[in-house]
Amino acid sequence: xxxxxxxxVIIVGAGVVGAACAYYAALAGLSVTVVDRGSVxxxxxxxxxxxxxxxxxxxxxxxxxxxxxTSLWRELADVLxxxxxxxxxxxxxxxxxxxxxxxxxxxxxxxxxxGVTAQEIPGDRLHDLEPHxxxxxxGGFLYPQDAQVMPAHAAAHLLRAGGDRVRLRxxxxxxxxxxxxxGEIRGVRTAKGELHAPYVVNAAGTWGGALAELAGxxxxxxxxxxxxxxxxxxxxxxxxxxYAADYVADVASDSAALxxxxxxxxxxxxxxxxxxxxxxxxxxxxxxTEVLGRLAAGAVGLFPVLGTVRAIRTYLGFRPYLPDHLPxxxxxxxxxxxxxxxxxxxxxxxxxxxxGLIIASCLTGGRPPLDLRPFRPDRFTTPAP
Amino acid sequence: xxxxxxxxxxxxxxxxxxxTFDGRRVTALPGQTVAAALWSAGILAWRTTREGGRPRGAxxxxxxxxxxxxxxxxxxxxxxxxxxxxxxxxxxxxxGHGHDRLTV
Numbered sequence: 001x002x003x004x005x006x007x008x009v010i011i012v013g014a015g016v017v018g019a020a021c022a023y024y025a026a027l028a029g030l031s032v033t034v035v036d037r038g039s040v041x042x043x044x045x046x047x048x049x050x051x052x053x054x055x056x057x058x059x060x061x062x063x064x065x066x067x068x069x070t071s072l073w074r075e076l077a078d079v080l081x082x083x084x085x086x087x088x089x090x091x092x093x094x095x096x097x098x099x100x101x102x103x104x105x106x107x108x109x110x111x112x113x114x115g116v117t118a119q120e121i122p123g124d125r126l127h128d129l130e131p132h133x134x135x136x137x138x139g140g141f142l143y144p145q146d147a148q149v150m151p152a153h154a155a156a157h158l159l160r161a162g163g164d165r166v167r168l169r170x171x172x173x174x175x176x177x178x179x180x181x182x183g184e185i186r187g188v189r190t191a192k193g194e195l196h197a198p199y200v201v202n203a204a205g206t207w208g209g210a211l212a213e214l215a216g217x218x219x220x221x222x223x224x225x226x227x228x229x230x231x232x233x234x235x236x237x238x239x240x241x242x243y244a245a246d247y248v249a250d251v252a253s254d255s256a257a258l259x260x261x262x263x264x265x266x267x268x269x270x271x272x273x274x275x276x277x278x279x280x281x282x283x284x285x286x287x288x289t290e291v292l293g294r295l296a297a298g299a300v301g302l303f304p305v306l307g308t309v310r311a312i313r314t315y316l317g318f319r320p321y322l323p324d325h326l327p328x329x330x331x332x333x334x335x336x337x338x339x340x341x342x343x344x345x346x347x348x349x350x351x352x353x354x355x356g357l358i359i360a361s362c363l364t365g366g367r368p369p370l371d372l373r374p375f376r377p378d379r380f381t382t383p384a385p
Numbered sequence: 386x387x388x389x390x391x392x393x394x395x396x397x398x399x400x401x402x403x404x405t406f407d408g409r410r411v412t413a414l415p416g417q418t419v420a421a422a423l424w425s426a427g428i429l430a431w432r433t434t435r436e437g438g439r440p441r442g443a444x445x446x447x448x449x450x451x452x453x454x455x456x457x458x459x460x461x462x463x464x465x466x467x468x469x470x471x472x473x474x475x476x477x478x479x480x481g482h483g484h485d486r487l488t489v
Contacts, residue, residue, distance in 0.1 A: 129487040232462055235488035270482055
């Protein structure tokens with residue numbers, strides 16, 4: 001039974017994407033209810049590293065989103081408390097040999113035409129940027145637009161910054177969607193009752209496919225597992241987000257098999273975060289010592305000094321993977337009133353603000369900041385029954 | 386005189402030996418952890434926090450809370466409540482994370 005005045009919109013998911021949708025919708029004057037079956041940042045958001053990257057993205061629709069998101073994060077960093085740990089630290093991509101450097105150079109040149117800033121760093125200058133970097137690397141590229149944020153704090157503070165217009169309902173699972181006579185959205189049914197609103201935003205991340213199914217539509221979000229290895233607290237030993245050139249290929253790959261590439265970054269709190277692994281193994285949460293061993297070896301390969309410190313814990317998460325590596329953002333033409341904001345794979349933290357801005361503009365009849373066609377939620381064919 | 390755990394169990398430990406804490410000599414018994422030896426000498430703090438430099442020593446005493454981290458023979462972040470004291474061990478107060486020399 002509804003106990004309060006209905007909201008203008010219900011957002012399902014209190015991860016960083018749901019939080020950003022709530023923030024920009026509230027900023028646009030809408031009243032918002034955010035529902036999550038768990039806690040704020042309790043899913044993939046809390047299991048991320050907080051990367052806000054343009055460096056790993058091919059020119060195309062996702063890079064356009066990322067470039068917009070980069071400037072939105074800069075604005076948010078001025079509005080939200082310092083506790084979100086926004087750092088415009090820049091990314092450094094390194095190559096082991098001349099072949100790798102040539103590939104990076106060609107990639108950076110194409111990105112440059114799309115608006116990405118990248119500066120080539122010769123091998124003998126890499127240590128000016130990262131004194132602990134392994135010797136003998138051939139070269140690298142510095143991407144000053146790359147940044148980092150503490151994702152759980154960012155999600156929480158986005159929700160808080162929405163003010164009185166944002167109501168939060170945690171530990172409340174959505175079990176069904178309420179629709180009217182013409183199939184239009186009227187709200188959601190939860191384990192605790194019914195919530196009414198003319199719009200529902202699917203910001204359920206890796207579980208967005210299941211929510212779409214409740215609405216009777218097909219959205220094939222699949223989990224792509226990743227581990228992060230965490231060191232003991234250290235002083236600043238790694239200044240940028242540093243990763244090996246093969247990371248870009250892993251991100252773009254469709255393989256279900258285990259892939260790892262070395263991605264290393266420090267945090268304001270002290271621990272160094274070590275990634276990145278990708279594998280499609282469903283929602284299996286079993287600890288994999290093979291993955292952790294490969295992550296540790298990769299990180300020590302880039303930064304030998306890490307071999308002298310301890311890894312103290314690890315966590316894992318499930319990136320929301322859509323088969324074409326693009327998120328689903330915008331209204332679903334199959335169900336009036338349903339909007340999607342999910343499937344961002346490993347880029348959800350970075351792309352959250354631009355996603356929120358798009359959703360808010362869709363809800364208020366405004367003009368979206370870019371062409372939404374590549375992100376159409378109904379672009380995947382329904383499998384034969 | 387308060388009874389000690391050693392009295393309570395009627396322990397007859399082997400002869401005591403010396404370790405040092407920030408250069409000061411401290412007596413330890415075989416089987417004692419570093420934390421136990423320091424406590425026996427009235428030393429309650431052997432680390433400062435990363436933010437604010439506040440004093441820290443043993444808290445849980447069973448290896449779970451990581452509050453009792455100390456630098457033992459030059460190696461930082463040893464849990465003093467678990468590490469057995471050995472003759473000649475040099476315990477030093479750990480400043481913060483204990484890895485200042487790695488800073489870039």
